[in-house]
Amino acid sequence: MASVKEILESNIKPIVLDFSEVRFFESDKRIYRSFLTVNSLDLGVLGYAQYRFVARRTKVGNHLVRRHFEKLFRLMPSLIESHPEIECFTVPVYARLLAESELASMLVDMISLYPEVPSGKICVELSADILYEDLLAASEKIDELRGLGVKVAICEVGDMFCPVFRLAEIKFDYAFMDSYSTASLAGDERDRIAGSLVKYLHYLNVPVVAPGLNSEAKISGAKAVGADGYTTEAAESELFMGGDMT
Secondary structure: OOOHHHHHHOOOOOEEEEEEEEEEOOOOOEEEEEEEEEEEOOOEEEOHHHHHHHHOOOHHHHHHHHHHHHHHHHHHHHHHHHOOOEEEEEEEEOHHHHHOOHHHHHHHHHHHHOOOOOHHHEEEEEEHHHHHOOHHHHHHHHHHHHHOOOEEEEEEEOOOOOOHHHHHHOOOOEEEEOHHHHHHHHOOOHHHHHHHHHHHHHHOOOOEEEEEEOOHHHHHHHHHOOOOEEEEOOOOOHHHOOOOOO
16 A cells, blocks of 8 residues: 555645536536546545445545535636636535535535635536335425425436436436447437436426537447536546636
């Protein structure tokens, strides 16, 4: 295991923010998803996709989410000044934090510490895993977050087992499709899988984003089924490199 001295001398920033722009087809709206990336001399680069499944089951995940909020809120004043047109920045969080009310507590702390940051510029991303929980309790917690002024997105919507009709029981602002649905965008099942999901979410008046698209065929497919926007696989941090990324 690397020593503290080796880590300090490496000049590696241990934790940084990466961003991915949501590109809309029929709108000038701009949203950025933010992700915490951990750089380790021992383990290399750990992106959110690598550590999330372990982190969501432990208290380490709580600390990472709080650190994510701290870094983003600290950076927000400069981001808002240089890019006022960006509607909001998303932060992935774990359903356990919602159930324990710790998420609301974190946000209250951040809003108090950074009153210059409009709460509406923050959008928390909750996994569709919450659809398997007590939705009445989850809905009340989500309403509590929205009462603080923050936006709420549900991500990973539309895997083959996802109870999507339960989405009608909660209020949220954006939906991010699951990889099962986005995988269909370039194939014969596009309209049946992704298309039907988009139609249902639009029935709920929720904009739909197809994330992590890796081909022009999938991007064209997302537009064809009526998705509102998409992201690509590449992180796009260069736009924000003038800020404090530490």
